[in-house]
Amino acid sequence: MDCTETRRHLHPYLDQELDRANVAAVDEHLASCEHCKGIFATQLALRSGLRRHASYHRAPRALAARIRARAGGERKARWQWPALGRWLPVGAAAAAAAVISWTAALQYASVPASQIATEQVVSAHARSIVTSQLIQVASSDQHTVKPWLSSKLDFSPPVPDLSAAGFPLVGGRMDYLNDRVVAALVYRSRQHIINLFVCPDRHAKTVAMESRAKDGYNVLRWTDGGMAFWAVSDVNAADLKHFADQYASAE
């Protein structure tokens, strides 16, 4: 590959969107061309500058409540007390919408205990992000998170350090899946949160990873050594598989 071609491929190369054959060709060219290597280094510096310094604006706290209230209000207008709707104080409507959504989220508990559905795993993941209950013990140190979980639970989930593979540990919490207490480990993959749910499953045989998708999230489930695992995130299926493989092999 020459300089012109290398520069044409440089952005997909940087963004990891280039096919394997071309990656190898770009690698080879960069190893031997100081000029192109310099251009690539500048692009890398720009990227790290953007990711480190550009402001990420989080939504104001009141915004979610306002959206729920408005969405709830429109729903009400469509099916109930259309005349009354406009007399209801906005606050009450907001409270009603919030109550409906949270109680709804908790109602999956009626599903049979033997099967935790993909939908429940996805709901637990979404709930953890929305309710700011994501982290109860915040630490990137596995030696802090593991004892904390062990002290709260009657089992001790593996908490490997996967930062070298690009999945830093953010923390952990206790959560519920289908009425069962589970450990939730929180890892990050760039902007994405990965929840890893773990609970003992003594009756289950070792089961290979099974992949599911629901509502824009990917879920991987497997059992190993008397433990059941669910990895869930909005990262793409390949990245989640990579994460789960790293986790499973590091246990």
Place this chain on the structure above:
Amino acid sequence: MARVHVLATTRKEARSEVSDERSRTERFERIFVPHLDAAYDFARWLSRDERHAEDICQEACLRAFKSLDRFEGESGRAWLLAIVRNTFYTWFAKNKADAAAVPFDDDGTVAGAEIEASVESMERILQQRDARRRVNSALEQLPPEFREVIVLRELEDLSYKEIAEVASVPIGTVMSRLARARKLLLQHLRPTEES
């Protein structure tokens, strides 16, 4: 008799509508609400204004709620961001006078400066105390079609395919706009004479 029957049916329909609406709310909470920060951040970078960003984001979420039944996509994040983008451009077209108060740089280039920052100067600039201000201002000065692809790529971590969906352009265009956006950023960030 017929009347009773009708009443019963209506009640049953109402009940199934209630559970239907409840499951809609659940899906909305699952699919879109977790991406609210991403939606707000994207709206903020597009509009370059906090108040407008809130309005755009709220409007977009309500649109997402209404079009929930059509969501079959792979990524709730990309779907919501596409709605944010459409909402922004609708708002932008309606409020041109308002938006003109924050002028867009026509081609994003600094007059007479075709020189890009080198790796050494980039690293030096990024270690300075005003790095945040400089990076933010370089991003804000990009024309919107370049700003959106770079924000989606570097801040929202979307793939080319997802960016193409959000911006409704072919993947080839995503690639060339990203290259152009980075070139413009390097021009904006190059060291000025006094630094």
